[in-house]
Amino acid sequence: MNPFIVSGFAGSEFFCNRKQELKKLKEAFQNRRNVTLFSLRRMGKSSLIKFLFEKIKREADCIYVDIYSATNLEEMIQHLANAITNYYGSSVKGYLSKISNLIRSLNATLSYDDITGRPEIKIGIGDIKKQKSDLNLIIEYLEKNNKRVLLVFDEFQAITNFPEKNVEAILRTIFQECKNINFIFSGSNLRMMQSIFSDKAKPFYQSTQYMHLEEIEKNEYKNFIKNNFKKGKQSIDDSQIDLILEFCRRHTYYVQMFCNRLYSKEFKGNKEILIKTLEEILKENEPVYFNYKNLLTDSQWKLVNAVANEGSVKEPLSGVFIKKYNLKSSSSVQRTLDSLLKKETLLFYKNVYIVYDVFFSLWLKFNAILN
Ligand SMILES: Nc1ncnc2c1ncn2[C@@H]1O[C@H](COP(=O)(O)OP(=O)(O)OP(=O)(O)O)[C@@H](O)[C@H]1O
Ligand SMILES: [Mg+2]
Known part of the structure; x- marks a missing residue:
């Protein structure tokens, strides 16, 4: 078997290090602290979480909810309900008795996926009042669990795009009451994650321990x-x-x-x-990169190429850089830079600008050489 895993978590023998990070997460859980875990995309958050689950599964029920695809609060609750159903449904024995009360109180329907055979529950549509009450019922259910619960929301930044008002306040109010449940909020969009957790005016402000996942030593x-x-x-x-x-x-x-x-x-x-x-x-990957090109304006494309060619750029507004790559004025570079940062094509990381996608960056650089 190829020992270099490229998707998911396949067990500790294929996992490199992360001992300190695991220790930190474990300690936070044991001392009942909630954690915000963030890093660049594809740095290893989700696999680290799965590894943590392995480590603490005896003392806690570890439930993982990926809300990347949720576009509103209702979908988020639906994802949560399914994660719970799946978790407790995976041990066939005692399944119905364990979860049926919850299904009944949510007025939900239970079905089984045709292909995977996994149980799925469908919560009825309702207004914000019903959603709050559904969420409360689910959280109460986990609060009453005989084992402690670690509830992980991966891609938590998705909530910043929910259309409902006060989502953060609603979640914070419900989550902060929990005694049996601890949370990890994980995400990769730094700007969005910061807007949730480090803005003084926001409900989640300083409510968790921060952890930034760096490169492996x-x-x-x-x-x-x-x-x-x-x-x-x-x-x-x-x-x-x-x-x-x-x-x-x-x-x-x-x-x-x-x-x-x-x-x-x-x-x-x-x-x-x-x-x-x-x-x-x-x-x-070339077709993907050509598609990137189609999605960018000429000046954006030019700037991305320039950054890739340098590898990393400290001062993209400097005269030297602008001249070297035949860019326009510094004010236009600033505008282009902002738009590329927003798209996450470029990234400001450790005090330099880089192309976010590593292989894309290399492709641009090599093609510049070949041309
Ligand atoms: N410590 C590790 N040792 C070996 N491989 C790892 C390690 N951590 C992560 N990986 C691998 O790196 C890849 C990215 O990891 P993962 O999906 O956990 O990152 P992520 O930060 O959750 O990414 P995303 O932001 O896309 O959700 C996966 O293929 C995973 O198997
Ligand atoms: Mg992930």
């Missing part, structure tokens, strides 16, 4: 990569690992993907194969 990642190649009777030398980590900015998903592809080639340390593997990955 360099030596830990190096050893992890080296050992996994070795275990598979393959070999990679230190400078090649350094190159991968540098190319991928140590951004977890990209490192994993690069290593996964290399491993599937039964890598024996040939540098040409390493470069060829990267080229293959970039080539495969």
